[in-house]
Amino acid sequence: MSKGHQLRSIFNLIGLYFRVNLASAMEYRSAFMIQAFGMVLSNGSFVFFWWIAFNQIGARIGGYDFTDVMFIWAVTSSAFGTANILFANMNHISRLIISGELDTFLLQPKSVLISVLCARTSLSAWGDLLYGFILIALTQGADGQAWLMYFCGLAIGALLMTAVAVTAHTLTFYLGDASTLAGMSVEFIVNFCIYPKGIYAGWVQVLMATLIPATFMVHLPLQLARQFDPLLFSGLLLVSAAYCALAWFFFYRGLRRYESGNLIVTRL
Amino acid sequence: MPMNMIEAYGLSKTYRTRVRGEGLAASARAMFRPVYREVLAVQSIDLVVQPGEIVAFIGPNGAGKSTTIKMMTGILRPNSGSIRVLDLDPVRERSRLSYHIGTVFGQKSQLWFHLPPTDSFTLLGRIYDVEPGVLKKRIAVLAERFELGALLDVPVRKMSLGQRIRCEVAASLLHEPEILFLDEPTIGLDVVVKQAIRELIRELNQEKGTTIFLTSHDAGDVEHVCRRAIVIDHGRIVLDQPVKKLKYDYLNRKIIAVRFTEEHDLKPLPGVEVLKTGGLGSRLTVDTRIRPIGEVMSWLVGSGGVADITVEDPPMEAIIAAIFSSQDESAGSSGHEKRP
Incomplete structure (x- = not known):
């Protein structure tokens, strides 16, 4: 199978699961609406926090102005939302490994990792996605470059967040339950994404460009939104692809150690 | 293929x-x-x-x-x-x-x-x-x-x-x-x-x-x-x-649980082993090679006052045990070492 055909097959599979998950979510329309809009309201409170902070401290914090902070917030929120709409099982891989729930996916002919990731969705994640969209519309106006980099950041951020979560969960194959570590890794990413990069010390910024790739998720897209550089943009795409490839490699290496189990399970 | x-x-x-x-x-x-x-x-x-x-x-x-x-x-x-x-x-x-x-x-x-x-x-x-x-x-x-x-x-x-x-x-x-x-x-x-x-x-x-x-x-x-x-x-x-x-060889036994409306005492019958009797409930095993299950049911119904009957297969554990014991017997009779 050619690389192009493989990629098309992966996108088709993601689309298939997306439609089924959405149909499943629609079984509980009220819960879906409440969770999604509840998340928009919950996230909304942070705008006031930053608005007050900029009024008290000054026009720039850590080299970012108010619209810059809103941009990184929008990208982080929408990337988190997209990852959890399309790949919500990224938060549950350890449990799936321990309870032997990968069996169902191993019996099917499609990519195990993609099938695992896509087999679940999060209702509240729609609120995160929507919140980012509203925020970018309110703070960036008709700035085409900002919009373009928002969408690129959203896609890259979702993939990187998923890649880091998958890599951390893969440790379960070797060390036992790594769900806490994996959960922490996603929290770290979010935390380092939503504050101006300039407030962090040098060694933290190294972490942000390696183990916790917040730099590639939001800070570089912001830099590109303000001043586009095709070379930097190409580098960003390459680095993101490398994170995904590593996560893919680690998962399939770990899968060789999978021991299954006989727990009674249903697909939600 | x-x-x-x-x-x-x-x-x-x-x-x-x-x-x-x-x-x-x-x-x-x-x-x-x-x-x-x-x-x-x-x-x-x-x-x-x-x-x-x-x-x-x-x-x-x-x-x-x-x-x-x-x-x-x-x-x-x-x-x-x-x-x-x-x-x-x-x-x-x-x-x-x-x-x-x-x-x-x-x-x-x-x-x-x-x-x-x-x-x-x-x-x-x-x-x-x-x-x-x-x-x-x-x-x-x-x-x-x-x-x-x-x-x-x-x-x-x-x-x-x-x-x-x-x-x-x-x-x-x-x-x-x-x-x-x-x-x-x-x-x-x-x-x-x-x-x-x-x-x-x-x-x-x-x-x-x-x-x-x-x-x-x-x-x-x-x-x-x-x-x-x-x-x-x-x-x-x-x-x-x-x-x-x-x-x-091994699936020829059935277990029958029978409940009576009044106290009953079952007598043994060829091919039927009474595991428990007396009181309202009895439990039997039937060797269907010797006595077909239908005959045993008729015998039970004929004895009067039957409230409920359940016929079960023996549990798999019992079948496995029977397989092992028969293998041990044949190994013993042919002089082979017995299974531990």
């Missing part, structure tokens, strides 16, 4: 488990100095299954049934030995193999809990690359065959276990597999539904020639569905023979 559907030689699987003593101190010690123990789940199994066979792979809990089926389907990697299913290596060619095999795990569902089965069928059909037109026809045929018409639009969460298992079996047949692996398909089902599932499996084998590999620890599944039985215990195959022979 390959000569043999399944070929396994010297197939073994070992799990490594952490050994931990009781109490907090032992847990703390295990954190820094873990001790591991190797568990031999499957030990050097040789097995050949031919096209169209219905094989029962039976044994008590923890015997190695599920582990073997998981190695055959590519879920688990064997530690040693070789295995070919439809002439494919289940580990290296897992994806290719999955287009040709179907699986039903009684304890694991492949259907979406909140959605009607028709949605799961459509997704599974796409996953197995079945053309939409062909898929539609197959769903219609399976719905008729498995009497799913009224269930197709009902969310799986609202179904009974028996209805769900019927849908599970139908889902596993959407891509028309050449081998169907069934792992405890009748677990938790009542007698009527068990019978319906067994009939469906038999018909599938007769109409489509699908090879069936069934694990169960329900003696009834073996007796009513399969033609060949392989008994596994402690990871080793202890018996491989036609079900007819197994039935004659």
Whole structure:
């Protein structure tokens, strides 16, 4: 199978699961609406926090102005939302490994990792996605470059967040339950994404460009939104692809150690 | 079609488990100095299954049934030995193999809990690359065959276990597999539904020639569905023979529980062993080679005041014990070393 055909097959599979998950979510329309809009309201409170902070401290914090902070917030929120709409099982891989729930996916002919990731969705994640969209519309106006980099950041951020979560969960194959570590890794990413990069010390910024790739998720897209550089943009795409490839490699290496189990399970 | 559907030689699987003593101190010690123990789940199994066979792979809990089926389907990697299913290596060619095999795990569902089965069928059909037109026809045929018409639009969460298992079996047949692996398909089902599932499996084998590999620890599944039985215990195959022979040798006993309306004392009868009597309830075992079950039922009803009768197969553990004791006897009589 050619690389192009493989990629098309992966996108088709993601689309298939997306439609089924959405149909499943629609079984509980009220819960879906409440969770999604509840998340928009919950996230909304942070705008006031930053608005007050900029009024008290000054026009720039850590080299970012108010619209810059809103941009990184929008990208982080929408990337988190997209990852959890399309790949919500990224938060549950350890449990799936321990309870032997990968069996169902191993019996099917499609990519195990993609099938695992896509087999679940999060209702509240729609609120995160929507919140980012509203925020970018309110703070960036008709700035085409900002919009373009928002969408690129959203896609890259979702993939990187998923890649880091998958890599951390893969440790379960070797060390036992790594769900806490994996959960922490996603929290770290979010935390380092939503504050101006300039407030962090040098060694933290190294972490942000390696183990916790917040730099590639939001800070570089912001830099590109303000001043586009095709070379930097190409580098960003390459680095993101490398994170995904590593996560893919680690998962399939770990899968060789999978021991299954006989727990009674249903697909939600 | 390959000569043999399944070929396994010297197939073994070992799990490594952490050994931990009781109490907090032992847990703390295990954190820094873990001790591991190797568990031999499957030990050097040789097995050949031919096209169209219905094989029962039976044994008590923890015997190695599920582990073997998981190695055959590519879920688990064997530690040693070789295995070919439809002439494919289940580990290296897992994806290719999955287009040709179907699986039903009684304890694991492949259907979406909140959605009607028709949605799961459509997704599974796409996953197995079945053309939409062909898929539609197959769903219609399976719905008729498995009497799913009224269930197709009902969310799986609202179904009974028996209805769900019927849908599970139908889902596993959407891509028309050449081998169907069934792992405890009748677990938790009542007698009527068990019978319906067994009939469906038999018909599938007769109409489509699908090879069936069934694990169960329900003696009834073996007796009513399969033609060949392989008994596994402690990871080793202890018996491989036609079900007819197994039935004659080991499945010839039935257990009858009878409840009377007033206190009753049953007298022994040739071929009937009274395990418990006196009071309102009695328990008997019947050797059906000596006395057919119908005769015993008539005898019980004739003795008057019967409120309820239940006929059961002996538990798989009892059958395995009987197999071992007969093997020990034959080994003893021929001067061979006895099984430990």
